[in-house]
């Protein structure tokens with residue numbers, strides 16, 4: 001076994017209480033409780049409704065298993081398996097050809113190890129496949145047919161991910177793309193072309209020993225060119241975790257998050273001493289800046305973050321007083337919704 005492989009293999013198989021991990025993991029600190037934050041904590045990049053749906057099973061799983069990875073995976077799986085969520089997993093909106101291609105990533109602080117899948121077809125729970133890439137391979141990212149084969153090797157069953165609801169939305173989108181092709185939308189006038197919907201979910205968690213983990217999972221940009229990979233499976237873009245500092249995740253236009261290394265930027269700003277709220281705002285401002293200012297921005301991105309103390313932050317580029325970007329979290333005091341900030345006020349109602 002080559003040395004790196006042996007190292008990762010040992011970490012994947014080791015229990016956290018083993019001396020090896022304590023030696024490698026510098027300092028697993030005691031839980032830190034402050035006025036504004038506490039651990040354990042599990043949060044997601046959604047508000048009240050999806051927050052409760054996702055985080056309640058995640059929190060229950062954590063109470064039973066004490067594994068923060070198991071807990072956030074259970075939470076992310078809820079969204080992936082729910083056909084009503086049209087931006088993640090089963091029922092996600094498809095690419096240009098009507099094919100659902102999923103992206104997901106996972107990162108685990110104590111080992112600083114990670115795994116991801118890109119353009120995965122026919123598997124409802126891509127974050128679970130990403131976790132297997134992390135734990136059962138010497139690689140960090142699998143894509144397309146190779147990712148699917150890997151999932152099948154591990155017993156995942158191929159299923160059709162395109163629900164009737166998503167197929168109809170895709171068909172209307174295609175029919176409205178151009179007035180120069182041979183497709184017509186139905187004359188019922190029900191479909192109004194509008195900005196492409198965005199989605200994705202980030203689920204981040206810290207256990208009672210201060211160990212941090214994160215997941216990002218999505219069906220990506222609706223109508224994307226087949227093979228397009230977004231930010232979600234790219235470590236440092238759609239997700240980043242550092243066990244000494246905290247975790248961050250992104251949703252929204254992935255291209256911008258990739259070219260700013262968005263989640264890495266948020267975590268590094270927290271390392272420099274910024275509160276998670278300030279760090280999320282910093283990343284949004286950076287994106288606006290590299291696009292040439294507020295008037296040039298016609299897309300949205302949103303960051304969520306948590307620091308080692310369990311303090312949270314959330315900011316988006318676009319918002320308004322009625323639609324502030326938010327996140328939801330569970331900690332020992334119960335379920336909370338946290339309203340973040342936005343940089344550019346728009347009328348989205």
Ligand code: ASP
Nearest residue numbers: 198199200220230252254
């Ligand atoms: N960030 C995702 C992507 O670009 C999409 C989204 O969050 O809506 O693939």
